[in-house]
Amino acid sequence: MKIGVIRFPGTNCDRDVAQAIELAGLEPEYIWWSEEKLSDYDGIVIPGGFSYGDYLRAGAMASITPVIEGIKELVKEEKPVLGICNGAQILGEIGLVPGIFITNENPKFNCEWVDLKVATNRTPFTKAFKKDQSIALPIAHAEGRFYTEDIDLLKDQDQIVLQFEGKNPNGSMEAITSVCDESGLVCAMMPHPERACEEIFGSDDGLNFFKGFL
Amino acid sequence: MLFDIEVKISLKSGMLNPEASTIERSLDLLGYTVQNVKTDEIIKFQMEGEDREVIRENVVDMCERLLCNPVIHDYKINVIPQNMACGK
Numbered sequence: 296m297k298i299g300v301i302r303f304p305g306t307n308c309d310r311d312v313a314q315a316i317e318l319a320g321l322e323p324e325y326i327w328w329s330e331e332k333l334s335d336y337d338g339i340v341i342p343g344g345f346s347y348g349d350y351l352r353a354g355a356m357a358s359i360t361p362v363i364e365g366i367k368e369l370v371k372e373e374k375p376v377l378g379i380c381n382g383a384q385i386l387g388e389i390g391l392v393p394g395i396f397i398t399n400e401n402p403k404f405n406c407e408w409v410d411l412k413v414a415t416n417r418t419p420f421t422k423a424f425k426k427d428q429s430i431a432l433p434i435a436h437a438e439g440r441f442y443t444e445d446i447d448l449l450k451d452q453d454q455i456v457l458q459f460e461g462k463n464p465n466g467s468m469e470a471i472t473s474v475c476d477e478s479g480l481v482c483a484m485m486p487h488p489e490r491a492c493e494e495i496f497g498s499d500d501g502l503n504f505f506k507g508f509l
Numbered sequence: 510m511l512f513d514i515e516v517k518i519s520l521k522s523g524m525l526n527p528e529a530s531t532i533e534r535s536l537d538l539l540g541y542t543v544q545n546v547k548t549d550e551i552i553k554f555q556m557e558g559e560d561r562e563v564i565r566e567n568v569v570d571m572c573e574r575l576l577c578n579p580v581i582h583d584y585k586i587n588v589i590p591q592n593m594a595c596g597k
Contacts, residue, residue: 395580
């Protein structure tokens with residue numbers, strides 16, 4: 296199975312993500328932002344970084360590139376899409392997931408391991424976990440505060456994927472740090488699963504997110 | 510005709526603005542007591558055109574599609590024909 300890894304100018308987690316995809320037994324392939332035809336791919340990861348220098352808002356410039364049209368077509372074909380960190384911000388900007396990720400309550404760059412609760416396991420990326428299971432993943436962002444206008448809708452439609460446990464490091468609404476679309480196939484998450492794919496890094500909880508493409 | 514465009518982008522009322530609250534705390538450190546600090550972003554550019562309203566409609570499109578995120582932002586647009594700008 297071939298998984299596309301999107302690259303924008305300023306993307307910097309692409310190689311880590313490709314490595315994680317390989318560890319999961321899948322074949323990663325880099326895709327430049329100007330590509331529009333993505334029909335050959337079985338799934339897409341939008342990795343983290345600082346696309347276009349985070350100008351205007353994190354993810355704003357990336358949201359109008361040709362590759363986004365290709366991603367929207369794949370979503371129509373019910374192929375899974377995972378946006379991590381800057382990738383999550385981009386998915387929020389283009390409206391494939393509800394809400395957006397904005398400047399942290401305390402406007403510092405949060406770079407630490409956090410405890411998370413798996414709020415739903417109906418997405419491909421969280422299907423290996425039990426609902427309400429605790430996992431540990433690293434976060435690294437200054438703009439990860441989740442905000443949505445209609446939190447009740449997210450709850451009703453089971454679109455909350457991950458929530459911080461114990462503390463809420465960025466002031467996210469209801470400690471939410473990952474959401475999905477109505478189908479569950481498009482998932483945006485601020486934590487970095489690709490940085491927790493081998494025990495040597497402290498946890499391999501992240502590998503399951505990539506095995507979810509299988 | 511050349512128009513000067515100014516787009517002022519602000520967070521919607523009631524939205525938390527961490528930049529503004531940090532400025533407020535820092536001014537306090539310098540001994541200034543201030544309240545209700547707000548920060549806006551202003552984007553300026555020029556456009557050629559004949560009709561001010563057509564230009565404005567274009568700029569509204571730009572705001573909705575790229576310059577702002579309607580979930581969190583309000584915006585104000587000023588379209589000024591160059592020969593009517595102050596001091597000219």
